[in-house]
Amino acid sequence: MKLVSAPFLLGLAAAALTVLLIWKYLGAPAVIVDAPAGKVHCVSYTPYRGSETPFNPDYKADPARIDEDLALLSNVTDCVRTYSVDQRLDQVVPIAEKHGLQVLLGIWIGRNDATNRMQIAQAVKLANAHKKTIKAIIVGNEVLLRGEQLPDDLVGYLKEVKAATGLPVTYADVTDFWVKAPPELAQAVDFVTIHILPYWENDPTSAQEGVNYLRRVLEEVGPMFPGKDIFIGETGFPSAGRERAEAVPSVISQARYLRDLAAYAQATGLDYNLIEAFDQPWKRALEGTAGGHWGVFTTDRQAKFPWTGPVSNHPRWQLEGYASFVLAFLILFVVARAGGQPDSLGGLAAGIGAGVAGSALLLQAEHSWIVWRSGLEAIAELVVFAQSLGIVIFVLPELVRGRRCLAPLPVGQTLAWLRSPNRATLGMPLYLGLVHLLAVFSALVVSLGLSFDARYRDFPLAAFGLASISLGLLALNRGDHKRRPEDRPEEAVLAALFIATGCTIAFNEGPQNVNAMVWVLLNFLFALPWLGILVGAVRNTFFKRAATAEA
Template sequence: MKMATLPYLLGITAAALISVCVWKLLGAPVNIVDAPAGKVHCISYTPYRGGESPFDHSFRAEPANIDADLAQLSKVSDCVRLYSVDLGLDAAVPLAAKHHMQVLLGIWIGYNEAYNQRQLAKAIEVAKANPQTVRAIIVGNEVLLRGEQTPEDLLRYIDEVKKATGLPVTYADVTHFWLNAPPALANAVDFITIHILPYWEDKPTSAKRGVAYLDQVRAEVAEHFPGKRIFIGETGFPSAGRDREAAVPSIISQARYLREFAAYADTHDLDYNLIEAYDQPWKRAQEGTVGGAWGIFTADRQPKFPWTGPVSAHPHWHMETGIAFAFSITILTIMAFRGGKPEPLGGIGAGVGAGFVGSALLLQIEHSMIAWRTPLEGAVEILLLMQSLAVIFFVLPEITRKKAGIAPLSIADTLNWLRRPTSQGRGMALYLGLTQLAATFGSLVVSLGFCFDGRYRDFPLAAFALPALSFALLSFNRGDQKRAYPDRREEVMFSMLFIVSTAIIAYNEGPLNKEALMWCVINLIFVLPWTGQIKAAIRGLITKSEAVAST
C-alpha cells in the first residue's frame, strides 16, 4: 500500500511530541531533603555479584572483589555489617581495617546445630584476631522470625560469644519478636538491634511516611526496654518491584526515605545500619524483583542517586526519549504500510498512539532487564516481548482501517487450530486469534498468581496494557462488543475468570495500591470485546430460569 505522505509526517510529529512529554514527565527531577554532610553510620554488605549466591556452598568470595567493594564503601561509610563468616566473608574483617572501617560481625544462626557451631567458632576466631575492627557481634539474624531456634538457644549462643570475646554482643530481629521475647534475652545483649523496613511491615508504609513510622516504632521499643540502647540494625527502601498498598518502590522513594532518615538520625543522635550496599540479584529467587533492589549501589557498583540535590527516576530521559521515538517511527511505519490509508486527522491519531506504544515498549524492555535473572525468567520476558511485537505488527494496523478490520478467530477455533495446525484457517484472523489468546491467557495466569500467592509478584502493566487496549479498540472499531456471536462459551468463561480474579486482587491489595488497581483495569479492558457474549449468556440464563419457574 502506498503511504500517504502528509498523514505520515503529521503522525511523526505527534509521536515525537508524545515521546518527549512522556519521558520528560518520567524523568522530572524531584526535590528531596538533603542528607547531612558526612558518611552514613553503617551499611549491610554482602559480596555476591551476578549469579553468585550464598545458597551455592561451593562459592568463595574473592578477596580482591571484597577489597574493591570496601574501597568504594569507605567513601560513604566507616562501618559495614556482615551477616556471616563463611564462604570467604571472614576476609572482609582485616580488609575493612585496611580501609579504616569497623565491622558489625554477624554470625548466621540457622536450624543446623553443626553449622551453627562452625559459625560461632569462626566468628570468635576472627573477632579475637581483629578486636579493634569488630565494633560488635550480632549473634543471629531474624532467627526467631524464621522459627529456626528458640530464645533459650539464642541465650546459649550469646553467652558463649560474650565469654569468648569480651566484645559487645546483640541479636537482630524485627520489632514484633523483640517485643514478645523473654526478658532474659534483652538482659543478655549489650544493646537491642531492631529491623524497621516500612515497605515490608504488616501495614506497608510509603516512603513519605516512612520516617514518621520508624520514629513511632522506635519509641515503642524504647518504652518497652527502658534504659537499653536501641540500634536500628536494618532500615531502607527498595528502588524497584511491586507496590504494597501505598509503599511504592522507585529510585525517588528510595532516595526520599534514606535521605530523610539520615537527617532524622542526625538530629535524634540515633545509631543505625542501612540495608544495603549493593543490589543482590540472588534475593529475587525468594522475594521477587523487589528483593534484589535494596542497594544504594546497583549490582554493577553504580550509585543509584545523589545524597543532595534533586533526584530523577530517569536521569537519562533524553536518551530514552530518542529510543522511544525510534520505536514510535517504526510502529507508525508498520501501521502506514499494513493498515488503512488515513486522513490527516487520522495520521495525528496514529502518531499519538505510536508515541505511547513506543514508550510502553521501552518501559517493558527496561523492566525485563531488571526481572531477567534466570533462563526461565529470560524465556518469559522474551515471550512477552514477542507478544507485544505481534500486537504491533498484526493488531495496530487493523485498527487504522476505515472499514471494520478483520476479526480474531474465536478462542474455540484458535484452540482447534493449535490442536491440528492446517493450512485452512491461516491468515490475519488466525494471527489475531493466536495473539489474543496468548495475551488473555497470559494475563489470566498472572492474575490467578496474584489471587493465591501475590506477595512477591510484579504487576507487568506495560506488557499487557498494549494487547488489552489494542483488542478493545479493534473490537469497538468493528462493533463486536454489541454482537452476540453464537458458540462463544470460551469467551464467557475467560470473562468470568477475569472478573472474579479482578475482584479478588482488588480485595487483597486494597484501594491504596494504584499499581494493583491499574492491573484490575487492564483485566476489565480484556473483557470489553466479549461484552456481547456476556450479555447473551446472561439473557440465556434468565430465559432458562423463567422456563424452569413456569414449569
C-alpha cells in the same frame, strides 16, 4: 498510509511530541531534602554478584572483589555489617581493617547446632584477632522470625560469644519478635538490634512517611527495653519492585527515605545500618523484584542517586526518549506499509498511538531486564515481549482501518486451529486471533498469580496496557460484544475470569495501591469486548433453569 503524505508526517510529529511528553514526565527530577554532610553510619555488605548466592555450598568469596567493594564503600561509610563467616566471608574483617572500616560481625544461626557451633568458633577466633576492627558481634539474624531456634537457645549463644570475646554482643530481628521475646533475651545483649523496613511492614508505609513511621516504632518499643540502647540493624527502601499499598519502590523513593533518615539520625543521635550496600540479584528468587533492589549501589557498583540535589527515576530520559521515538517511527512505518489510508485526524491518532506504544515497548524491555530470575522466567518475558510485537505488527495496522478492520478469529476457532493447523486458515484473522489468545492467556496467568500469591509479584502495566487497549478497540470496532453467546462460549468464560480476578485483586490490594487499580482496569478492558457475550450466557443459563423449574 503513504510514507510521504500529510497524515504520515502529521503522525510522525505527533509521535515525537507524545514521546517527549511521556519521557519528560517520567524523567522529571524530584526536589527532596539533602542528606547532611558526612558518611552514613553503617551498611550491610555481602559480595554476591550476578547468579552467585549464599545457598551455593561451593561458593567462595573472592578477596580481590571484597577489597574492591570495601574500597568503594569507604567513601560513603565507616562501617559494614556482615551476616556470616563461612564461604570465606571472614575475609571481610581484615580487608575492612585495611580500609579503616569497622565491622558489625554477623554469626549466622540456623536450625543445625553443629553448623552454628562452627560459625561461632570461627567468629570468636576472628574477633579475638581483630578486636579494634569489630564494633560488635550480631549473634543471629531474624532466627525467631524464621522459627529456627528458641529464645533460650539464643541466650545461650549470646552468653558464650560474650564470654569468649569480651566484645559487645546483640541479636537482630524485626520489632514484633523482639516484643514477644522473653526478657532474658534483652538482658543477654549489650544493645537491642531491631529491623524497621517501612516497605515490608504489615501496614506498608510510603517513603515520604517512612521516617515518621520509624520514629513512632522507636517511641513505642524503646520503653520496653529499659537501660538498653536501640540500634536500627536494617532499614531502607527498594528502588524497584511492586507497589505495596502506598509504598511505591523507585529511585526517588529510596533517595527520599535514606536522606530523611540521615537527617533524622543526625538530629536525634539515632544509630542505624542501611540494608544494603549493593543490589543482590539472588534475593529476587525469595522476595521478587523488590528483594534484589535495596542497594545504595547497583550490581555493577554504580551509585543510584546523589545524596544532595534533585533525583530522577530516569536520569537518562533523553536517551530513552530517543530510543522510544525510533520505535514509534518503526511502528508508524509498519502501519503505513499495511496499507491503511487514514485522513489527517487518523494520522494524528496513529502518531499518538505509536508514541505511546514505542514508550511502552521500551518500558517493558527495561522492566523485563530487572525482573527475570531464572531461565524459565527469561523465556516467559520474551514470550510476553513477542506478544507486544504481535500487537504492533498485526493489531495496530488494523486499528488504522477503522470500521474496515478485520476481526480476530474467535477463541474457539483459534484453539481448534492450534490443535489441528490448516494452511487454508492462514490469514490476518488467524494471526489476530493468535495474538489475542496469547495476550489473554498471559494476562490471565498474571492476574491469577496476583489474586492468590501476590506478595512478590509485580504489576506488568507496560507489557499489557498496549494489548488490552488495542485488542479491546479492535473487538469493539467489529462489534464482537454483540455476538451470540452460544457461538462464543470461550469468550464468556474468559470475560468472567477477568472480572473475577480483577475484583479479587481490587479487594486484596485496596484503592491506595494505584498500580493494582490500573491492573484491575486492564482486566476489565480485556473483558469489555465480551461483556455482551457474558451477559447473554448468564441470561440464557438463568432462563433455561427457570424454564426447567417451571416444567
